[in-house]
Amino acid sequence: MPVKVKITHGDVPFLFPTSIGKMSEEELLEEHGKRVKHVPGFRPGLPPEPWYLHDHVSFEEELETFYGQRWGARGNGRLKAVLMSPPTKNEIRKPYYEDPVAYWVPNRALPPKKPGLDRWLDQYHYLVEVYEKLGIVVYEVEPPEPALGPYGFIRWFSSSADAATVIDGGAIIPRAAWNPISRGREAIWVRALTEIGVPILYTIHGKGIAEVGGCVWLDDNHFIVTEGIIMNREGIEQLKPIFSMHGIEMINARVPGFLNNIQWPAGGTSHPDMWVAFPDVKTAVLYPPMVEYNFVKFLKRLEFDIIEASPEEYLKSGCNMVVIEPGLVVTAAGPDHVKREMEKRGIEVIAVPYDEPAGGEGAGGAIDCTTCQLIREPGPLVERLVERALREIAPELAV
Numbered sequence: 001m002p003v004k005v006k007i008t009h010g011d012v013p014f015l016f017p018t019s020i021g022k023m024s025e026e027e028l029l030e031e032h033g034k035r036v037k038h039v040p041g042f043r044p045g046l047p048p049e050p051w052y053l054h055d056h057v058s059f060e061e062e063l064e065t066f067y068g069q070r071w072g073a074r075g076n077g078r079l080k081a082v083l084m085s086p087p088t089k090n091e092i093r094k095p096y097y098e099d100p101v102a103y104w105v106p107n108r109a110l111p112p113k114k115p116g117l118d119r120w121l122d123q124y125h126y127l128v129e130v131y132e133k134l135g136i137v138v139y140e141v142e143p144p145e146p147a148l149g150p151y152g153f154i155r156w157f158s159s160s161a162d163a164a165t166v167i168d169g170g171a172i173i174p175r176a177a178w179n180p181i182s183r184g185r186e187a188i189w190v191r192a193l194t195e196i197g198v199p200i201l202y203t204i205h206g207k208g209i210a211e212v213g214g215c216v217w218l219d220d221n222h223f224i225v226t227e228g229i230i231m232n233r234e235g236i237e238q239l240k241p242i243f244s245m246h247g248i249e250m251i252n253a254r255v256p257g258f259l260n261n262i263q264w265p266a267g268g269t270s271h272p273d274m275w276v277a278f279p280d281v282k283t284a285v286l287y288p289p290m291v292e293y294n295f296v297k298f299l300k301r302l303e304f305d306i307i308e309a310s311p312e313e314y315l316k317s318g319c320n321m322v323v324i325e326p327g328l329v330v331t332a333a334g335p336d337h338v339k340r341e342m343e344k345r346g347i348e349v350i351a352v353p354y355d356e357p358a359g360g361e362g363a364g365g366a367i368d369c370t371t372c373q374l375i376r377e378p379g380p381l382v383e384r385l386v387e388r389a390l391r392e393i394a395p396e397l398a399v
Contacts, residue, residue, distance in 0.1 A: 014068030014197060060169050068197040069375060072168040074248065075220030076278060077379030078325040081137040083192065083372040084128060087120045087158040087357070088145040095153065101262060104179055120356040124158070127330070127352055127370065134324055139374070141192040149184035156182045158357065159365055160372040161273070163189035165212040165223075168246050170199035172239070177209040178230045178270050198374065202242050210235030213372060214271025216278070219381045222390065224251045224272045225399075226291075229258075240399055249390050250399040253295040264315065273368040275314070277321045279329045279347045281380050283307065285321070285338055287314040298394040302384045307341040316355070317366035322373075324350075326380060332366045 009016045017023065017031060036042060041052030064070050069081070092114055096103040100112045128138050141163075147154040156162065156179060163185075164171035171193050176183050190200060204210045211230040217223055223243065225231055236252065243250060255275070256268040269275055269290040276295075277285045284299055287309040299306055309318045318335030331339070333351040342349050357365030384393065391398040 011195075012197070014064075015066065063169055063199075067170075067199055071166055071170055071198050071374060073166045073373035073376040074168065074223075074246075075217050075376060075379035076323045076326055077220070077377035079134075079136055079322070079373060079376050081139065081373075081375035082131060083139045083141060083160055083163060083196075083374055084124075084370060085141040085143055085157045085160045086124050087115075087117060088143065089117065090143065090145050090147045090153065091115065091120075091155050091158055091357075092117060093153045093155065096155065103181060104262065115356045115358070120158075123352070123354050123356050124370070127354060127367065130330060130350060130352055131371075134330075136324075137375075139192075139196050141189070143185075143188050147184075151181060151183060154182060154184045156365070157185055157188070159369045160189075161213040161271075161369050162211060163213060163372040164193060164198075165215065166198060166372070166374050167201070167243070167248065170201035172201055172212055172242060173203040174211045174213055175204035175209055175235070176211055177232075178211055202238075204235055204238055206234060206238070208232065208235040208238045210239060211271060212239070214273045214369065216272040216276055218251065218278060219385070220379050221247055221381060222249050222251055222385060224253055224276065226255050226272055227252050228255050229268065230270050236399055251295075251298070251390065251394070251397045252399050253298075253397060254292045255290055265311070271369075273320050274317070275319050277319050277323065277329070277368075279321065279323060279342050279349075280327045280345065282382070283342075283345055283347070285309060285319050285342070287311075287319055290314070294394065294396045298397055301393050302382060305345065307338060307345075309335065309338050313338055317358075317369075320366040320368045322368050322371050325377075330367055 009020050023031070040057045041049040043049065073079070097112060097114055131138050141160070143157040147157070162174060162176065164173055173186055173190060176186070194200065209230070209232045214230065215223060215225050225236060225239070227233060227236060236250065239250065253272065258266060258268045261267065275287040275290040279285060282303065283305045285307045286296070286299070288296055313335035316334040317332050318338045321329045321331035323329050327346065328348045329342070330350045330352060332354040334355060339349050339351055352367070354366055
């Protein structure tokens, strides 16, 4: 017997008329006659003209027609849609706290403090409410619970940024390394993304490692990655042609790692969104000890105004924020110096309580980690990178 897969009109509502189930044959024919007039290159009574599609119609132009939205969240233009996942018991299973070093719980504080699920949920729902008040559509994924996968319990569904990086036309699916016990989330997220209509453009495979979701956009055309714990050279080489086809250059800012000692101040760092953010055009929030000095020089060459986060603010995820649009950010409450410095520069800061993912201690699991960005409007470009090529300004960071 074949394994059957049934797709209903309701599974892909953006493709069909809302009342298709109630339409008569005559109504279907009438609607067909209206819709076929929009087919690029269609000529009644004449053969199709494939060359017209080849030369004149891009995938991105038909994206909303076939997939419901103009998916893509490159750069820092106005944020329109995100994907998130509420914390569940998957995040606080007993083995994580019996062996906190192996399970990296939390990133910095030992012995760890177990998060309170109710408080964490309250903080999560408040963040969702903030996004919705800003006009952002929130797609919420409810993962299976309990999640006992091939390698044991799966956690960090709540870190939804790990789901994908969504560029023009669809999602790039990561292959994880930072916290190997989290592997298996990708299968859930792929189902969720396709369920809401996001095409999958590429999946990191082979021996490539690339956790792209926690990387950071400098502008629409420049994406900050980091070769090290969360990304290897093969992962970067797989990403390069995908980004290149979309006019995107990668900036490879390398970071320190760890061996056996992960207790602060040892342990290195992970994703770029833990140590850098761009709350406005030509303004950066940066924790310099966690990135190579070449990156600091690069920002200076771009004439950026750099707000330096302190070690204490790094531990409170002071760089981990979501840019709603240039000059407006959502960040975790607590890192007051960074907040004041942004406000001095005219940046509007919406600070929300979000310390419970790390049990109120340590860095990780904060605002940007929680948010997979799906749709953005085009944003401003960095002028110096329009005038001169990245390879001229910072050849040591060019890929």
